[in-house]
Amino acid sequence: MNAIITATELASELTGATGPVLLDVRYQLGGPPGRPEYEAGHLPGAVYVDLDAELAGKPGTAGRHPLPDLDAFATVMRAAGVRADRPVVTYDGGQGWAAARAWWLLRWAGHREVRVLDGGLAAWQASGGAMSTDRVTPEPGDFAPVPGGMPLLTAEQAAALARRGVLLDARAGERYRGEVEPIDPVAGHIPGAVSAPTAENIAEGGTVFRPAAELAERFAAVGATATAEVGVYCGSGVSAAQQVLALAVAGVPAALYVGSWSEWTADPSRPVATGPQPG
Structure with a gap:
């Protein structure tokens, strides 16, 4: 599977009976937080994931964004609807840094089908993709991390x-x-x-x-x-x-x-x- 997906390809996949799980990982070093931007408009069905709080552990001697606690990460991913048998697409509002962090973590934790939206939110909107402000409450997933999927x-x-x-x-x-x-x-x-x-x-x-x-x-x-x-x-x-x-x-x-x-x-x-x- 290609590690990235174009906006056109994603739009096509979302028309299927079971499209990919969408994770909105908008993030900016030093803030402001990405959630207000997510609430102002996101891809339909996308769930917001906080990079600092949910894709990293507490800052310290292991770095500013160390690996998150595996059980806590699993809980976040399941709450976002991530399942082992369903593809995931991550996106952010910039050059793919935060989306790639989510991609890498899921791949490292054993998920086999994860891609990053190439160009992020800008590419989606440029392609005419729809936006939504609806509150998203997905059906809980079953993702169980098994570390070692990425070096x-x-x-x-x-x-x-x-x-x-x-x-x-x-x-x-x-x-x-x-x-x-x-x-x-x-x-x-x-x-x-x-x-x-x-x-x-x-x-x-x-x-x-x-x-x-x-x-x-x-x-x-x-x-x-x-x-x-x-x-x-x-x-x-x-x-x-x-x-x-x-x-x-x-x-x-x-x-x-x-x-x-x-x-x-x-x-x-x-x-x-x-x-x-x-x-």
Whole structure:
């Protein structure tokens, strides 16, 4: 199954007797919360999922968006109507960061049929897709997480991968180089990591992904190919999930370091590199 779905394809699937479960994961770093936007208008039948509260655990030494408690995640997904035998489509209002986080978590937790709406809400509205303000109360699902469906990296594994394989830093280039750090306490990158900002996964001037062939070419240029061992991190495991999604579209399997830079820098003994080179 393709990891993404176009607005036109989704509209067609929603006309069937049993369409996919829709999860609205609108999120903006630092706020405001996405729920008011959801209540002002969402895809018909979509259920809102809060990234901070429901797709991540409490911030701490494991990072700003660590893995959520598995039982709590299962409860949220079942309340949203997620079932093991029914496809899921996630979307957000931007470049797919939050939607990809939900996609990755569900895939990691064992759901086999999850896709991200390519271009998110903007693409849906541009295609003439309907919007709704109806309150959605889905029939409870039966999803039971079984972790291991997607590869996951610890801090130590990420460091080792940077030495033997390809570890991509999905943050903006200036954060990678250590020129600025607006969020975390230390600027720079994991030694050996290669800069690959997520903004370059998106077609210029829009929110949809670049074609698969272009993505494959982009990633190959930094050593990330289908035959390489590839991992990704960002600031807190959100935008990096979009990078893992883009890699999947390009046919390149990749592991996610969920703790990412926010976990890495929580331990002052971990090394930090700066500048444009991996170090």
